[in-house]
Amino acid sequence: MRRGELDTFFNPRSIAVVGVSRHPDKIGRVIYDRLLSSRRQGVLRAEVYPVNPELSELYGHRVFSSLSEINQEVDLVVIAVPSSLVPQTVLEAGEKGVKAAIVVSGGFSEVGNDQLTESLRRAIKQSGVRVLGPNTVGVMDAYTGVNTFFTREVKAFSDGRNAQSFIFPGRGSISIVSQSGALAHYILDTLGERGAGIRAVACVGNQIDVSIPELLSYFANDALTSVVAVYVEGVGNGRELLNRFLELRRNGKQVVVLKAGRTLAGKRTAYTHTASMVGEWETHIGAFKQAGAIVVDNVKELAEVSLALSLQKPPRGRRLAILTNAGGFSVIASDLAQASGLEVIQLPEDSVEKMERLKGEGRIPPVAVTTNPVDLSGSADSAAFEEAYKIVSESGVFDMHLLMPFHVPPMMDERVVSKLAEVARASGATVVGCDTGDTEWSVTMRTLMVKNGIPAYKDMEDAIRVLTLISDVFTPSRESFPVYEARSSEALEPIVREDLLELVSKHGIQAAREEIVFTEDEAVEAAERIGYPVVMKIASEKIVHKTDVGGVQLGITDRAQVLRAFNKLTSIAEKLGVRERGVVVQETAQGVELILGSKIDETFGPTVTIGIGGVLTEVIRDFITLVSPVQEDEADYMLNRLRLSKLLDGFRGYPPVDREALRKTIVNFSEILVENPSIAQLEINPLMAYGERIVAVDIRGWRHRP
Ligand code: ADP
Ligand code: MG
Numbered sequence: 267m268r269r270g271e272l273d274t275f276f277n278p279r280s281i282a283v284v285g286v287s288r289h290p291d292k293i294g295r296v297i298y299d300r301l302l303s304s305r306r307q308g309v310l311r312a313e314v315y316p317v318n319p320e321l322s323e324l325y326g327h328r329v330f331s332s333l334s335e336i337n338q339e340v341d342l343v344v345i346a347v348p349s350s351l352v353p354q355t356v357l358e359a360g361e362k363g364v365k366a367a368i369v370v371s372g373g374f375s376e377v378g379n380d381q382l383t384e385s386l387r388r389a390i391k392q393s394g395v396r397v398l399g400p401n402t403v404g405v406m407d408a409y410t411g412v413n414t415f416f417t418r419e420v421k422a423f424s425d426g427r428n429a430q431s432f433i434f435p436g437r438g439s440i441s442i443v444s445q446s447g448a449l450a451h452y453i454l455d456t457l458g459e460r461g462a463g464i465r466a467v468a469c470v471g472n473q474i475d476v477s478i479p480e481l482l483s484y485f486a487n488d489a490l491t492s493v494v495a496v497y498v499e500g501v502g503n504g505r506e507l508l509n510r511f512l513e514l515r516r517n518g519k520q521v522v523v524l525k526a527g528r529t530l531a532g533k534r535t536a537y538t539h540t541a542s543m544v545g546e547w548e549t550h551i552g553a554f555k556q557a558g559a560i561v562v563d564n565v566k567e568l569a570e571v572s573l574a575l576s577l578q579k580p581p582r583g584r585r586l587a588i589l590t591n592a593g594g595f596s597v598i599a600s601d602l603a604q605a606s607g608l609e610v611i612q613l614p615e616d617s618v619e620k621m622e623r624l625k626g627e628g629r630i631p632p633v634a635v636t637t638n639p640v641d642l643s644g645s646a647d648s649a650a651f652e653e654a655y656k657i658v659s660e661s662g663v664f665d666m667h668l669l670m671p672f673h674v675p676p677m678m679d680e681r682v683v684s685k686l687a688e689v690a691r692a693s694g695a696t697v698v699g700c701d702t703g704d705t706e707w708s709v710t711m712r713t714l715m716v717k718n719g720i721p722a723y724k725d726m727e728d729a730i731r732v733l734t735l736i737s738d739v740f741t742p743s744r745e746s747f748p749v750y751e752a753r754s755s756e757a758l759e760p761i762v763r764e765d766l767l768e769l770v771s772k773h774g775i776q777a778a779r780e781e782i783v784f785t786e787d788e789a790v791e792a793a794e795r796i797g798y799p800v801v802m803k804i805a806s807e808k809i810v811h812k813t814d815v816g817g818v819q820l821g822i823t824d825r826a827q828v829l830r831a832f833n834k835l836t837s838i839a840e841k842l843g844v845r846e847r848g849v850v851v852q853e854t855a856q857g858v859e860l861i862l863g864s865k866i867d868e869t870f871g872p873t874v875t876i877g878i879g880g881v882l883t884e885v886i887r888d889f890i891t892l893v894s895p896v897q898e899d900e901a902d903y904m905l906n907r908l909r910l911s912k913l914l915d916g917f918r919g920y921p922p923v924d925r926e927a928l929r930k931t932i933v934n935f936s937e938i939l940v941e942n943p944s945i946a947q948l949e950i951n952p953l954m955a956y957g958e959r960i961v962a963v964d965i966r967g968w969r970h971r972p
Contacts, residue, residue, distance in 0.1 A: 271396055272476065272484040274366040276407040276466055278312050278341035282333055282364075284355055285346035285371075286316035286324065293370055294318075294346035296416040297404075310411030313338065333362045342366045343395075344404065344414050349373030349382060352400060353389040360393020368414050369399035375472055376401050383474065390475050402471025403447035406454070408437045408464045409490060415467075417451060438463020439492035440576045441485045443478055445470055445499045449524075449565060453495060456569040460722075461713040462576065465491045477502070482510035486517045495572040496523045496559075504553060504869035505747040508893065511557035512742055520575040520739070521559040524568040525550050537758065537810060537968045538949040540863025543884050544875050544891050549867045552891040556900055558742045560735055570732050574698060574721040580736045581665040581696040585609045587658050588639035590670035591646045591678065596639035599668060599700075599726045606734040608666075613638045617661040621654060629653050644675040648682040655686055659693040666696040666733055669720065673701055673711050680707075680714055687718035696736065698722070700729045740903050747893055748940075750871030758946050760807040761967040763847075769942075770950070770962055773934045777962045778954075780852040789832040790825050792851040799823045801852045802831040806844035807966060813881050815842065821854070855963050857920055857956025858913045862932065863949040864894060864939045874936035876904050878913070879952040886910075894936040901932040914955065921957035931960045945969045 281301060285294030302325070304310035315336050321329040330336050333343065333355075343359045345352055349371045359367050374383045390397050398404060404414030413434075421431040435457040444450040447469045457464055465488070468481050478498060485491045494514055501507050511521050528547050554561050560575075562568050586608045590596045600610045613621075613636070621636035630650040635641040640658060642650055651671055658667065667690065671682045683699075690697040699722040701711040708724070715722035723729040761769070767777050781792040782805050793800045804817035812818050816838055819831040832849055839845040861879030866872055870893045877889025888909045892900055905911055905925065916922040931953070939945050948967040953960060 270484060270487065271365070272480065274341050274396070275368065275398060275405050275468065275476075276412055277410045278366070278412065280313040280315065280338060280340050281342045281344060281412070282315040282317050282330075282336060282340045283344045283346065284317040284333065286318050286321065286329060288321055288324075292346075293416045294344070296418065297344055297346060297370070297414050298324075300413055300415075301411075304411040304413065307411075312341070312410070312412065315340065333358045333364070336362070340364050342368070342412075344368050344370060346370040349379070349400070353382070353385045356386065356389040356395055356397065357393050360389075360395050364395055366396045366398070368402065368404040369397055369471070370402060370404060370414065370416070371399075372401040374400050374474075383472070387474060397475040398468065399471035400474060402469045403450065404469060406434070406464070406467040408435065408466065415447075415451070433458030435462055435464040437465070438576055439465050439490060440495060440572050441465045441488070441491040441493070442467040442495045442497075442572075443470070443481045443485070444468075444495075444497040445473070445478070446497055447471075449497045449568075452565050453569045453572065456566075457573060460573065461716050462573050479503075479506045479510040482507075483513055486510065486513040486519060491519055493520045493522065493572050493575045495568050496521065497526070497568065498523065499526045501525075501550065501869050504550075504867070505749055505871065505893070508553055508557040508747045508870075511554065511559050512744065512746060515558035515742060520580070521557075522562060522568060522571045522575065523554050523559045524562050524565065525554070537760075538863060538865070538947050538966060539861060539879075539883050539951055540875050540949045541865050541947055543877075543887065543889065544863070544865065544873070546867070546869065548889075549870055549873055549891050553870050553873075553893045555740055556742065556892045556896075556903075557747070558740055560739055562735060566728075567731065567735065570721075570723065570728055571735050573716075574732045574736055577716070577719050577721050578696045578698070578736075580739045581733070583609075583665040584737050585611050585663060585665045586668060586733065587613070587664040587666070587695075588668045588670070589642070589651070589655055589658055590639065590672060591642045591644055591651070591675060592670065592672040593635070593641050593643070595670050595672060595700075595726060596635070596641045599670065599730065600639050602726060602730040603668075603733070606730055608730070608734060608737070610638055611663065613640065613658065614661050614663055617657050620657045624653055624657075645677055646675075647677040648679065648685050651682050652685040652689060655689045659689050659695065664695055666698070666737070667693065668729055668733065669697060669699045670726070671699075671701065671711070673703075673707050680711060683711065683714040683718055683720075687715070687720055690720060696733070698729050698733060700724070700726055740900075743899055744897060756970045758968040759971045761945070761969050763805060763807055763850075763965075766807075766965040766967050769938065769948075769967070770935070770965060773938050775931055775934055775950070775962055776960065777965065778852050778855050780850050782848045782850055783832070784848045786829055786832055789828050789849065789851055793822065793825070793828045796851060796853050799854045800828070801854055802828070802835060803850050803852065804835050804839050804842075804844065804847075805850045806839065806842075806847040808844055808847075809842065810966070811881075812964075852963070855954040855956070855961045857954040857959070857961075858917070858923060859952035860955055861889065861949065861951040862935050862953045863947075863951070864935065864945075865947045866939065872936075872939040874932065876901075876908070876932055878908065878910050883951060892936075895940050896933055896936045898929045898933055901929040901936075904932065905929070923955040924958040924960075927958050927960050928955055944972070
């Protein structure tokens, strides 16, 4: 069922723990103790060998002074020794024929000790041992019982009193790949408290050898995993990571990602709106989504969305039914849902009639509200909930159900959960639950829901947020992202106007009709050829934002205005020292102003950005960035994700934009940087979209100086 080199980390036949201390609170010892107790409980089947040259016996077991002393084969070694001894321990492991090692010890690059890191790297290479870490809590496998977390489930306060300190979840289908041990703990604890399950956890630490993408590939081929929660800080080879997300999705797993480092200001030279607006953060988010991942904003969402997807499928659409016995909750939940873009649509007429009939028969309370949200009122009991829910579910018009059986009214008891769960299972919809409070009753209600396959939340806000996040999953159709060879950044120079026009037209993008003129007469002739009204602007590509210097004159309707504009523009150009490039006379385009930009991202290579454009684009900040080249389905996803995508459906008397034509334009444009590695930044702003006509009005580009 499971294969590959990494299997040894999760399913070894034998484990040696190097650094098992006499002191019960030392990390190596805590790990050893847990492994032993897991063996005693019959969960862990692997043999466990303690190693420490200063000990000879522990709990009546022999403690080995070194790995080589162990006569049996050792598959996995857990190393919890002072950092200076780690490289040597890895070498010894290699000699012993060990396949994998988890280096728990810290004290490497994370504290600036690059020399020690280098010697560990050499030891790994020489020994052939696969290493997870260093500086990691390691792995936990709920099925095999391998667990190197040094967390205690029960701890004593300083006065000696014991208290629960942590709850390891039972078996489930969520796997966690994390760059932080603390974060993995957060998720585990959340899942444990909720009675939810886990498949396995791997924390990569400094990622000197075994990497996040490799682990993702492992879980992509793991039958027990249905959801992978990923926490990343730094991403090395962006496209490799994306390819592993694709592999996971292809194999039917969901991917939930939290990326840290939002405030990191990328090193970038902003010659274009795209470059100043689209940072590393935006690129990571867009790229992850393009690869089919759900991107969350915080740790809580990482845990909650993973939990939801381990129990439920993402919804097919955004239509939500709400069922409760609490009027206030129904109103608030409905508001929250609509504010998040979910659709709280009407319950169909015949379903309402069925509800009313139930009322007549006294099977649901006479005061029940039988529209969506359905509010059964405080006098509803479990049976009423079940009957009403059947009607809602059988209506078949909802993609998701939010069930809020508030436990407080006297008629309500916990049996409602199993009744609802039965209907939920048959419904084919995505179902989540909610009950408020921290009392034993509240917690029991939620735990029961989870046990019955319904992810349950204490707060409505969380329930709605989870539904919103899981209803925005892109299903990639591509096989992979082509590998991109990074080009070291060099000095850039602007691409001249004529070349830009040629470049975009070669890629099937239409540019607004224009002529460059140098005299008044030429200006008038050009305007007459093009047809009034025309637009005139400074031609020089050195002026990054022409509007800012008064370099764009719109709505020119006659000869006199042409002359005035020409003289004004030439005098501005003169002052700026760019007069020799002349003045552009351009047709007046109309429609929705979009921005279509491209740049090279350090992590992902060429990217493409589409957004609401014009001179206010950086203020509006409505854009999405994906990895180039994009396909049509991805371009479509991009357009649908814009907050103002409604503008494309026709506004201010404009005809609706031809989506197909716009998709093609995005696809074609995204290929330019891929095919022309000398170009570093390229931007059309605005790209004017009017019905079928998609025209590039203002193009700029920067290339590496040869
Ligand atoms: P810059 O971005 O350098 O300031 P643009 O050529 O993009 O210069 O012009 C600024 C704004 O003027 C555009 O965003 C658009 O609103 C308007 N504009 C420019 N050219 C045209 C045109 N040919 N037709 C219609 N509007 C135009
Ligand atoms: Mg512009």
